[in-house]
Amino acid sequence: xxxxxxxxxxxxxxCNLTASTPMKSSGLEQVESPKERKTSMVECDDEGNPSSGTxxxxxxxxxxxxxPPRRRRxxxxxxxxxxxxxxxxxxxxxxxxxxxxxxxxxxxxxxxxNALSMEDSDIWQYLLGKKLPEAAVSDPFLLAELGSAKKKLxxxxxxxxxxxxxxxxxxxxNGFTVHRQPVAQSxxxxxxxxxxxxxxxxxxITWDGPLGTVAVVGIATKHAALHCVGYVALLGSDDQxxxxxxxxxxxxxxGAQLGVYPKMNNPPxxxxxxxxxxxxxxxxxVAYFERNSEFLxxxxxxxxxxxxxxxxxxxxxxxEVTMVYVGSPQMG
Amino acid sequence: xxxxxxxxxxIAEEATPVVYYSIESxxxxxxxxxxxxxxxxxxxxxxxxxxxxSAENAESMVPIPIEKVNGKTxxxxxxxxxxHKADPVPEAYPSGNTVLPVWDRKFVxxxxxxxxxxxxxxxxxxxxxxxxYCCKFIAGxxxxxxxxxxxxxxxxxxxxxxxxxxxxxxxKTEASATSADTTA
Numbered sequence: 302x303x304x305x306x307x308x309x310x311x312x313x314x315x316c317n318l319t320a321s322t323p324m325k326s327s328g329l330e331q332v333e334s335p336k337e338r339k340t341s342m343v344e345c346d347d348e349g350n351p352s353s354g355t356x357x358x359x360x361x362x363x364x365x366x367x368x369p370p371r372r373r374r375x376x377x378x379x380x381x382x383x384x385x386x387x388x389x390x391x392x393x394x395x396x397x398x399x400x401x402x403x404x405x406x407x408x409x410x411x412x413x414x415n416a417l418s419m420e421d422s423d424i425w426q427y428l429l430g431k432k433l434p435e436a437a438v439s440d441p442f443l444l445a446e447l448g449s450a451k452k453k454l455x456x457x458x459x460x461x462x463x464x465x466x467x468x469x470x471x472x473x474x475n476g477f478t479v480h481r482q483p484v485a486q487s488x489x490x491x492x493x494x495x496x497x498x499x500x501x502x503x504x505x506i507t508w509d510g511p512l513g514t515v516a517v518v519g520i521a522t523k524h525a526a527l528h529c530v531g532y533v534a535l536l537g538s539d540d541q542x543x544x545x546x547x548x549x550x551x552x553x554x555x556g557a558q559l560g561v562y563p564k565m566n567n568p569p570x571x572x573x574x575x576x577x578x579x580x581x582x583x584x585x586x587v588a589y590f591e592r593n594s595e596f597l598x599x600x601x602x603x604x605x606x607x608x609x610x611x612x613x614x615x616x617x618x619x620x621e622v623t624m625v626y627v628g629s630p631q632m633g
Numbered sequence: 634x635x636x637x638x639x640x641x642x643x644i645a646e647e648a649t650p651v652v653y654y655s656i657e658s659x660x661x662x663x664x665x666x667x668x669x670x671x672x673x674x675x676x677x678x679x680x681x682x683x684x685x686x687s688a689e690n691a692e693s694m695v696p697i698p699i700e701k702v703n704g705k706t707x708x709x710x711x712x713x714x715x716x717h718k719a720d721p722v723p724e725a726y727p728s729g730n731t732v733l734p735v736w737d738r739k740f741v742x743x744x745x746x747x748x749x750x751x752x753x754x755x756x757x758x759x760x761x762x763x764x765x766y767c768c769k770f771i772a773g774x775x776x777x778x779x780x781x782x783x784x785x786x787x788x789x790x791x792x793x794x795x796x797x798x799x800x801x802x803x804x805k806t807e808a809s810a811t812s813a814d815t816t817a
Contacts, residue, residue, distance in 0.1 A: 383749055383771075383787035390756050390768065397772030408780035410789045 391416045392423045400428070420449030429454050436475040443477060444625060446505070452628065459495050459504070459611075459626030466491040467528040470615075477625055478509065483618025488515060488535045490527035490614035493624065497583060497609055503630035504579045504611045506622065511573060512548050513617025518577060519544035520588060520604075521612040532616045542612065543601045545590065547571040552600055562590070563597040579611060580630050591630075652688040654681060655696035656711075662704025663696050666711045670718035674710070675759035701757050706750040713740060713763050723761050733769050741770045745788060 386394075391413065395403060403424075407417045417424065429438070429450045437443055437457070447453045460477045467489035469482050479491045493504070506518050517536040521527075525541035536544030537553030544553050550568045552559040561568055571577075571592075578591040581604075588601045613622045653665040656677065668688065671677045680686075680697055699707060716736070741748060748767065755764040775783060784791060790798065 383745070383789060386749070386752060387756055390752055390764065393764065393768035394772050394775070397769050398776060402776055402778065405778055405780045405783055406775070409783040409787075411792075 388416055388422075395424045396427050420451035422450075425450035425454060433457050434474055434476050436473070437477060440475060443475060443623070446627060447625070455628065456626045459493055461491050461624055462494040462610075465494075465527070465610075469528070473621070478621050478623040479613070479615075480621050481615045481618065486531055488529050488531065488533045488614055488616050490521075490525075490535055490612055491622075492521060492523075492525075492527065492610040492612045493626075495610075496523065497581060498606065499583050501580065501582045501584065501629050503627045504581075505625045505627055506577045506579055506611070506613065507575070507624075508547065508571065508573055508577075508620070508622050510620030510622075511617050512571065513615065513620065514548060515614070515616045516547045516571075516620075517544035517553070517614045518547065518579065518590075518622075519612060520579070520581060520601075520609045522607050522609060525612065527612075527614070535614045536612055543588065543604070544612075544614070545600060547577075554601060559601075562600055578627075578630065581609060581611075583609070652691050654686060654691050655694070656707065657696035657698050658702050658704040658707040659698075659700050660704050662707065664704075664707055664711050666714060667718060670711070670714040672722055673714040673717055673720070673760050673762070675722075675761070677758060699758070702754040703750065706747070706754045709740075709743075709747075709751055710754050710758060710760060710763065713737075714760065716740075717762065720762070725761075731765050731769055733766055733773075737763075737766045738770065741767050745786075 395406060395417065398406065403417060407414050416422065419425075432454060444453045444456060447456055457476060461472050461479050463472045466472070466479070467487075469484045469487055469489040470479050470491050471482070472478070472491075473480055481489050508516060508518075514532050515534050517534050519536045519542060521536060521542040525539065526535060529535050534544060534546050534551075534553055536542045537546075538544075538556050540555045542554070545551075545562055546553065547570075550561045550563075550570070552562045575593055578594070579588065580591065581588045583604075583606070586602065586604045586606070587599050588604060589599045590597050611624055611626075613624070615622060652668040654668065654671060654677075655663055655665055657663045666677070668691075671681065677697070684697070686694055686697070702710070741751070743751070748771070752764065752767045752771070755767060774786065778786060783789070
């Protein structure tokens with residue numbers, strides 16, 4: 302009996318000391334007091350478990366501490382925090398959130414960021430199935446270079462813009478390919494859905510049909526014209542756009558020809574179906590192209606800090622151009 | 634006539650009784666759940682099948698222990714299962730077009746701690762429809778929030794708060810060790 306009394310005394314003293322220390326600390330820093338109480342709760346639980354007498358007392362001690370943290374909106378009971386929900390549950394919650402809220406969720410805490418950083422997780426697969434047209438999902442070549450569901454979804458948000466396009470162009474059902482209808486004496490362009498103003502971005506552009514007399518690939522601001530009469534290298538004809546005419550390999554901006562590109566004697570002609578990668582480096586204000594992964598040199602420099610959209614303009618009837626956003630290019 | 638009457642009586646008797654299984658939470662709360670309602674939980678259904686529980690021996694068997702769920706939360710899950718015991722059990726998790734019924738919306742509109750416990754419990758017990766409703770409700774709350782608002786609303790600590798809590802925990806441990814040495 303004496304030994305039992307001895308054992309019960311020690312936990313009580315420790316509990317008292319635990320209770321007294323937060324009071325001292327709270328005098329020093331008020332900000333920490335809620336966390337101190339949280340910690341003291343945990344310690345009481347640990348100390349209370351071995352002793353059979355203490356369980357009756359520890360719940361009473363816990364009750365007063367549980368109220369203040371809630372009022373102060375401080376973190377409490379980390380074992381049941383929403384940040385520690387299982388991955389399967391998080392995916393279930395996130396599938397009901399729109400993309401903007403998913404971005405907020407990614408910035409909330411590490412575990413949520415980890416859940417959403419898995420680019421082929423259920424949430425991205427689900428959104429991919431919801432947003433992308435069936436024609437794009439079932440095409441084995443269209444998005445083949447994009448390795449994850451998240452990247453494919455991102456490409457969709459950068460694809461050709463169905464509401465920012467010449468009336469003689471239309472976007473095919475896959476959402477990534479523009480088709481020019483056979484209309485005489487007309488130049489017709491299209492812009493991407495999203496412009497860029499920061500960072501380095503790459504767009505894969507493929508001319509799937511004949512070039513005709515004018516076939517320009519380049520960048521444009523929101524205000525560049527997308528249609529004009531006649532067969533004109535419209536992209537690059539004013540200060541709102543920059544273009545590379547694949548027919549004669551001439552660079553154009555503000556109506557002036559900046560020379561042939563690539564800058565060499567007799568640069569090779571574009572072959573229909575070749576993949577052109579347009580790279581816009583907003584931080585150094587330059588744009589350049591790669592063809593079949595070969596760097597061709599700087600095309601445009603001193604680009605003003607505007608929001609720029611990938612764009613093409615075409616004149617040939619029934620020609621088609623595909624554009625897929627690939628994000629930041631891999632620097633060699 | 635008497636033979637027919639005798640034949641009818643056993644049928645009526647068989648239809649009358651409802652079989653209840655006992656389940657016990659991790660804090661020793663024992664709850665009863667009907668045979669029909671328990672189908673809503675894949676985990677409990679499998680436990681009953683695999684552990685040899687049946688209508689005949691249900692009353693005499695010891696309660697099924699549920700180690701990961703506390704009594705308050707388990708009571709909510711049982712209440713939900715009883716309310717939905719006539720509903721079909723989905724084979725897979727419902728898609729994103731789930732509609733949250735009125736009764737269920739009121740049911741899951743509870744304190745954040747209790748809701749988080751309920752989510753974890755329905756996930757562990759594989760009550761798929763309840764989990765879906767909880768997730769949809771939580772997503773509805775989170776819609777339109779900034780990251781800071783999400784942290785406050787879901788009681789998620791920031792990295793700085795985590796570090797302070799860890800540092801404070803270490804100081805408390807050292808203080809306890811010092812007091813223990815003094816006592817000895």
